[in-house]
Amino acid sequence: MNQPPPHGWHQQPPPPPGWPQQQQQPQGWQPYPQPPKKNKAPLIVGIIVGVLVLGVAGTFGFLYLGANSDSGSPKRGGTMPGVCANVPEAALAKARTTNGNPAMSRERKLANHTQTSCAWDQTKGKDGSGLRNTDAYVVVGDAGQEYERRVSQSKQNNQGTINERPLDGLGDEATAVLVDGKSAFLQVDIIVRKGDTVVEVEHTGWDSGMFGNKRPDVTEFEAAARGLAEALLAEV
Template sequence: MHQPAQGYGQGPGFGPPSGQGYGQQPGYGPPQPGYGPPPGYGPPGYGQPPKKKKTGLIVGLVVGGVVLLGLGIPGGIFASEYYSSVGKAPVSQQPPAECQVSPEVLNKAVTTSYQGVRENEIKAGKIVIKQYGCSWLPPESDNVHDRSLQIMVYRHEGPDAEKRAAESSAGSAAPSERQQQVQGIGEKAVLVTLDTDSAFSGAELRYTQGVYVVIVTYKGWDKGFFTNSPIPPAESAEAAKSVGAEIAKKLPR
């Protein structure tokens, strides 16, 4: 807390008036009979007490104002950044069947603003891999949950499509990544933790089902006034698994 500047309180001139003239004044004899000050007044010659000097008060207010102004400028910058939106308005199109997620799951993940899909096709002779990439962000009204949800769906076609899907990247996380097997989603599923030493965190679910390979990535952080906070690990894991489970139910087996 800012300390008042020196002189912001008892300043020069504060306190009782000097002794001179406080009692009987020089040149005055004893009061005459029947005379004297009216009731409630001070002794003759005292008059009004000297005015208190406001130098200390003014200096304190000026210094305090400068400090508050100095604090207000960065505070305003922090406030402007904190209250800025972390989301976007949704696009007008709807997700394809491969990426559809219920509003309940999206609301819980705070990623309700659909940002569209990217489709691609890779061909090598009779071998075909079709890709669908969908993404969601928080709504425009959110200024805290700086998170994103991404779904990648790969459909293998052509000779040995199911075998190629089963041998793909679902279980090939790097040794440095923390992963665990997940039961009940697809045929082979792993959950990879994306937590770091910074505020960035999240989880990624990778699984195979028939000719499909699905990767669900939920990542980001929670914005604070001065510092950001990671998404609680249990929340990231739950979001990734909930989305992955819904996608798996709709994919052909």
Template structure:
């Protein structure tokens, strides 16, 4: 049973509702702002770019550092090529005989023997190396042939040739370094011993982190000179 209000109090009827029964548009409690997706998009894009960079770098590294040698061949070279030992060829990082580039050629006043080696896969490392040796019997024209070989090497237009003499090798000898704008580098040792002219050309480049790099000239010179010394000692 409904109790009457206490004395002195009067229960007021609720005021009549007028107008909107619901808050008008734009009124009412504030709504939380919608979260922006921009940071997520930017973060995702950055992650994709980083991943792409890592993948690209890995591909470049593997390509540059791949073994550029070929399987060991059993090519027979001219007998004179046997004057160069496996030890000297290993130092030059070219232990694979290349029969296609090796031959004996008769000249009007002598014979020229050419010997060629390149890299053996799994043995001579990455980068690139080629060793070419020519031995020419020039008879009475050895001195002029020696000067001619030097002039031809110094006329190399692919780079800037630098020349210096070598003491204690044959009757006279020089070493010529040719550096190019690329990583390709060539080292030539030219020796005259009596009527014989020996030229050793060692060329190539080294593998860097993401691109080819120039070899150490001192390493090339030591390797080329080692091959020349062995050939000269046995002719």
């Protein structure tokens, strides 16, 4: 005769020690919600904007540095000829052309007159950005014809609009010829006759702007050229 199972036989025996216990989840239990995934769009947009800003800043910086680079050359040695060597440093500094060029300056004695040519440009690290060049000519002898010839020659310049006007208080007679182009380029010629001597100063150049060259101030430009003409007249 079969004996009934012992009391509690239908229950599962407890697991041996060291085995994990199977836990019952309470009624109504819900798992912890997962945190929402972060939206990466603002980060990507920020990176793109940052790259664009850096690119624009780099472009502007490159253009600015290029426009404002020092166009001068190292100070030359050698001696300028004749009256060229005696031009005061202050007059050259005002014209921003303190770098004498002996190779392009010479003195020549011809049949009825003597002609001295002088050339200056910018000294690197001293005369600033932009561009300046100064050429001067001193002719002694046959001054009447030489003065008219040089004024006429200056007015034949085809680089821009020609403006001519007389200058007072400079030699026996003096003329300023302004070549005003559509570009940043500017040229002023000062031609002076004093007795039997003619002096001509050609001053050319442009200034640096934020992102390119710009036209210099005409008044300052002419004053620099006139100062050089006065300095040369004082030496003859």
